[in-house]
Every structure is written in structure tokens, then in C-alpha cells.
Amino acid sequence: MEKANQTHVSEFFLLGLTSDPQQQMWLVVLFLAMYLLNVIGNTVIIAAILGDRRLHSPMYFFLSNLSLVDICFTTVIVPQMLVSMLMQNKAIPFAQCIAQMYFFVAFGITDSFLLAVMAIDRYMAICNPLHYTTTMSPRHCVLLVAMSWVVSHFHSLIHTLLMARLSFCGPNTIHHFFCDVQPLLTLSCSDTSINEVLAFTEGSLVIMSPFLFIVVSYVWITRTVLRVPSGRGRYKAFSTCSSHITVVVLFYGTIISVYIRPSSTYSVTKDRIVTVIYTVVTPVLNPFIYSLRNKDMKGALRKVIGKAEQPGPSFSPNRMTSSEQAGAE
Template sequence: NQTIISDFLLLGFSEHPEQQPLLFGLFLGMYLVTLLGNLLIILAIGSDPHLHTPMYFFLANLSFIDTCFTCTIVPKVLVNIHTQQHTISHTGCLLQMYYFMALALLDDFLLAVMAYDRFVAICLPLHYTTVMCPQRCLLLVATSWLCSNLLALSLTLQMAQLSFCASRSIPHFFCDLLPLLKLACSDTRSFQITMFAEAALSGVVPLTCVLVSYAHIMHTILRIPSAGGKHKVFSTCGSHLTVVTLFYGTVFLVYFQPSSSYSADTGMVASIVYTMVTPMLNPFIYSLRNKDMKGALWRLFGLGKCCTTHQ
């Protein structure tokens, strides 16, 4: 009694019609702020020679990924809210799922790379220029891109092999992995084994890298005698720690649980945080806490002299 599903319905927030105009305005505002903020970060880093360092190279990549990540999700959400047409084709759904997973995994790997960069800068400062040479930075980023796309592609190809029952309504605002999996009426055990194996590889391993890096960083900071020195070193890591906490907190809440216990409402709320809120906040977190970045932004707007005068 299986039927061929040619399209799906992204129910999203359709159960609350009175909130549609408010949600449209809120999501549109967040989308525009995300695009503008991340674009400014990329332009500031690219135009300022003082920021042509490994740390800012990784930050520019993170801003580019966040921009692509948001563009994968939010435009379709805005169209659905505005037109009240919630249909997405089977192929379109799989493509959205692929790009979403690839970019989310890339975010994950890049946060680990950035933690490693801070570890080398703080714990091995004399070897920093040797260890984090341009070739190694490019290799780390290229490896992150390759691994994230291979992992996302393997799950997408397996999802494409699943059969779906008559129900085609996805209780989510985009084609996320777990809501789509719950619609499958074929055997999903092998898919779930692959999914949890990849989650361990792409979640636990990078997070372990982050935790080990910051354990060494904290050990180094505690050995600094002056309070001013401790504050200066810690301030270079505070922004990254904030982003890591936001990202991993919401991702673990959604994905590190059995699919049988998945809650659509909890999943949607957490998904809003890491698909819209976190990419929007990242430029503010990294620029407002960073004197070099603020100076680069002032110079980008041609206000460098004014900034220098105030400093």
C-alpha cells in the first residue's frame, strides 16, 4: 500500500495563522541582518591587511558558511508564509536536506579548526607561524569542506532510497532529517545506524577537539601571573566559546536522541536557534568583542581617522 511521493508539505507554522505576519516580519528581519552582518565581516577581513591572519581567515569562512546556511533555509520559509503554499518537491526536499547537512557539518568542523588555531596561538605562540602556515590553513578548510559534503551526500543518497507512505506532511519549516525519516514506511534501521555513526564522527570528534583545546588554553591562562594578561588572552577566546555553546547546545538537543522520541515542537524551536539566531548573532559576537574587527569595520566605512582619534 505504498504510494510514490512526488512532493511534501512543509507545515511549519501553519497551525498558527494569526501569527503569520509577525513571523514573516521577524524572519525577514533576521535574514537581512544575517546577510548584512556576515557580508560586512567578509568585506572587512578581505579589505584590511592587518586581518590577513589564520584566525580571521577562518572567521571569514565561517561568515560565508553562515550566509549560505541561512540562504538554504530562510527564503523558502518566507515564501511559504507569504503565499501559504507549503509544497516542496521530493527532489527539492532532498537537495535542501543535503545543503543543510553539509553546511551544518562544515560549521561544526570549522569551529573545531578555530579552537585548534586558538590553542596553537596561546599555548604554542613561538611555533604559531610555522604550524598555522597558509598551506595548512587551506588544507584544514579544504578537508572540512570535503568531509562535510561526503557525510551529507551519503545520508542524502540513503534517504533517496527510502519509500514514503501516503502521508506527505512534514511538521517542520524545512526538510530536516528526523521529521522526514518519520514519514518513511520502509525499513530505516540501516539509515539510523549510519546517521548515529556520522553524528558521533561529526559531532563528538570535533567537540572533543574543542574541549581538549580549551582545557590546554585554560591551563595556560591560569599560569599567567597578571590579571590583565589573563583577561587579554581569555578575551580572544570568549567569542568563539559563545558561538560553540549556542551551536552545540541546540544541535545536541535535536539530533542526539532516538528518532522515536523526537518532538516536532522542540525540534522547530531549537532549529530556529541554530538556523536563524546563531548565524545572525555570530557577526555581532565576533565584532563587538574584538578591537581589531571594530577597527577594520570603521576603516571599511571610511571612518578610520575618527576611530583612531577616539582610541
């Protein structure tokens, strides 16, 4: 009888980052600029990798997939947020909200797994260069990327199905700028214990497992590099990992602070600011982080924007680039 008297919510209202119209206008300009930089920057990265044969190696294959996921990750959130602020319409249908949550979780976890795969690639290139060609073969690289996508979407599907079975009978105001797991759980009028246990156990496992792979990989990389006799050789080896380490710190530092804790400690103001960093800022920075200190990428980018460059050698997906070889020595 109690359930029969409950009214199922048909839509939610996203409060966004601010209710001040003046602040919303400059936020629209800021987030639109960052979104365009994200799409253009990551698209150029993908085009450069596809167009330059010197970049047809495992490391850049993984980077192109990371760039694609970064575009999808931000596209799930930012366009809806911009429309909401411009049209002053904060309503989002229930089904659309659940769909946004699904793709946000799926692409976020895919990002996490790809960063782990890239760490494994650096480990093999530096610590086991003689077995690099065999271990990081084209078939193995495709399997690693495919597993990253499949496991991530399966994980997201579980959370989405469990969220869809919950009852929402009011209030229906989400104190966030998109439909995330924790804000939705706080609005449910039914028992969310299963969702919270799954988020804290299985969710922590899915997020932390790639992070542990990254940490272990870099422990072995550090041990190997410190054995290199020349300071120049150590610098070259570490320089091939610096971009990846920077992205890992930005991504996991914010992700862990938001999700690896009970929902009772959820803070609206703090978590919205931190969420902006890994949903909008980090995907924008990734193209710059991976290209500024990479000579091979700089050359490919010059080629993309129309500057003349000598043709590279024939396609060899197993061949290590000059920066990779320097790190492996």
C-alpha cells in the same frame, strides 16, 4: 507485489511554525529581518577581513569562512520558509526537499568543523606561540578549511543517498519548517534502520569529533592561561577566546539536544523551537559576537563603512594580530 501497490510521494507539505495567518505575518517580518541581518552582517565581516591587511591572519581567515557558511546555512532554509508563508503554499517537491536536506546537513557540519579549526588556532596561538607561524601557515590553513568542506559534503552525500532510496507512500506532511533528516525518516514506509544507525553512529562521530577537539583545546588553553602570573595577562588571553566560546555554546548546545539521540524521542514542538535557534538566531548573532569585543575588527568595520583609518602594515598571513599576541603572552 506490496511495493508495486505503493504510491511514491512526489511532494511534501511543510507545516511550518504555525498555521495562524496573523502569526505567520509577524513571523515573516521577524525572519526576513533576521535573514537580512545575517546576510548583511556576515558580508560586512567578510569584506572587512578582505579589505584590512591587519586581519590577514589565520584566525580571521577562518572567521571569514565561518561567515560565508553561516550565510549559506540560513539561505538554504529561510527564503523557502518565507515564500511558503507569504504564498500560503506549503508544498515542496520531493527532489527539492532532498536537496534542501543535503545542503542543510553539509553547511551545518562545515560550521562544526570550522569552529573546531578555530579552537585549534587559539590553542596554537596561546599554548605554542613559538610554533604558531609554522603550524598555522597559509598552506595548512587552506588545507584545514578545504578538509572541513570536503568531509562535510561527503557526510551529507551519504545521508542523502540513503534517504533517496527510501520509499515514501504517505502521509507526506512534514511537521517542520524545512526538510530535515529526522522528520523525513518518520514519514518513510520502508525500513529506516540503516539510516538511523548511520545517523546515530557516524553522524554522532562527525558532530562530536569537532566538539571534542574544541573541549580538549580549551582544557589546554585554560591550563596555560592559569599559569600566567598577572591577572591582566590572564584576562587578555581569555578575552581572545570569549567570542568563540560563546558561539560554540550556542551552536553545540542546540545541535546536540536535537541530533544526538534516537529518532523515537523526536518532539515536534520542542525541536522546532530549538532548531530555529541554531539555523536562524545563531548565524545572526555571530557577526555581533565576533566584532563587539574585538578592537581589530571594530577598526576594520569602521573602514568598511567609509570612516578614515590609517593604512595597516604589509600583508603577512602568518602574523598574529594585537589581540592574538596579547593572548599568547
